[in-house]
Amino acid sequence: MKLSMAARKSKEAYIFILPGFIYLLIVCGYPLLYNIDLSFKNLNVKNFASGESVFVGLENYKTLLADQTFRLVFKNTLEFTFACLLIQFTVGFLFAMFFSKKFTLAGPIRGLVLVGYMMPMSVTALLGKNLFLLDGGVINDLLMKLHLVSAPVDWLVNGGTALSAVIAVNCWVGIPFNMLLLTSGLTGISEDVYESASIDGATSFQRFLYITLPLMKSAMLSVLMLGFIYTFKAFDLMFIMTAGGPFNSTDVLGTYAYSRAFTQYEFSQGSTIAMILFVCLFCVGLFYLKLLGKEDD
Template sequence: MKKKSIFKNNKYTGLWFILPALIYMVVMIGYPLVYNLILSMKNLDVKTFKGNTAVFIGFDNYKVLFADPVFIKSLINTLLYTVVCLVIQFTIGFIFAIFFSKKFKFSGFIRGLLLVAYMMPMSVTALLGRNMFGVSEGIINDLLLNLHLIKEPISWLVSSKTAIWAVIFTNCWVGIPFNMLLLTTGLSNISEDIYESASIDGANGLQKLFYMTIPLLKSSILSVLMLGLIYTFKVFDLVYIMTSGGPNNATEVLATYSYKLSFGQYKFSMGSAASVVLFLCLFIVGLFYLRLTMNEEAN
């Protein structure tokens, strides 16, 4: 008697399809995460690496890390950078999405031009941002001077007070088209019949927005905010190219600080500890997102 093929059993067919992805996740993501966690609990640096004398020291690296004022500064900068970027990107992106969802001449062409900023590599965007905020040849200073909003050029990337805002502006330039694109897709899935029925019942524009558009876009809004938070929180290339975390650690974020500890000061375990903190922050956000998604599906 022939054995029944495992692929004919619906109970196991799905498992065979996800097995390659599971193996890839374990090898390419799971192993580096576990190795990084173990490395953060050792005293691996240049001396111990050369002599192969690194030993397990537990949470001592984390104690030193949280006592480091530069780390605390990088954590605060990361939170400030993420929150401000999310608010600006989502607000303007949502306004643009509603505006371009209306059918008018050249709407598709203009929307395509706005997406150019999102399609460029982040390294190119960072170089453009660094040139735009230059003191003598930057277009930002030229524009403000011509509008008589300032009397002399501002040292955007040299001053500790303005450097973080220059980086935030550059990131928003990329993030706004991203938010607009995803929200426009969500708006396109809302039937026009709903708005027509609301107009017959006497609803005005604001009532349609707050009682119809936003509730119907809840899942899209949640996805946009979570993706934006993850991409913004782990920023590295934009900050590193524009300011390298300076001046005076004014733009230092968790990713750049972890990189400097590992490959600048060769404190590999300390750098791993900083990256573990970054991972835990994003992991908590991911759990929160899954919880909200599960509750929404259950309702």
């Protein structure tokens, strides 16, 4: 009787899960499988109407890996991702340490810092674009008043500064996210541990090095992995601020895949770039799960 009750409950649980599973298959599973199939074919604007795409195997991947523009885009993606991770995590951790202390107005100030994270990315991108304008931009106006530059800088048109401007805007969004998650980790550390270490004569630096960092290891790992995934697949920020220009200097895998598929109408090439992006993130996800398994052991 007990076994039949357990089996019935298990069956009911699967019935409740089934609608969500079907939805995921339609919304995520089918597009993914179609994209994989498309990456092994040659589908472009010429044969799109007829639907007579030619199977080319790994030819699309070979073509991309030999393409200098794709190499530049992949390099941009790595530079953008690691620069943002370094700045966001470092500043976010400092903010988390600061706001974990109890002081007057800590809550309201922390709320103001979170405003950037709560704004839609499209709004943030438009705001960042206006901040870095050549004429009337706040950044240029501030630098001119501080006499740090002699003439306004064309941030978003200059290939040497465009990526830096996009990184700055993305960090403004990412720092509160890092701060929020790391603050949660810090508040989970008992004050008794710090008090015991103080009684034993540990300095502030020693408490940070031997107590805070080891106990924050899981939280920091989660923040870094999530930050990598969100940043590596960035699209809307670049698309709105620079559209990948000038001369692909701010193109990342997401914007480049969109450009090849929907601007140049090389649908298979765009799908191939998207698959490379997917594989990179999939490998990072597996690496993260492996590290979590080691932490549990």
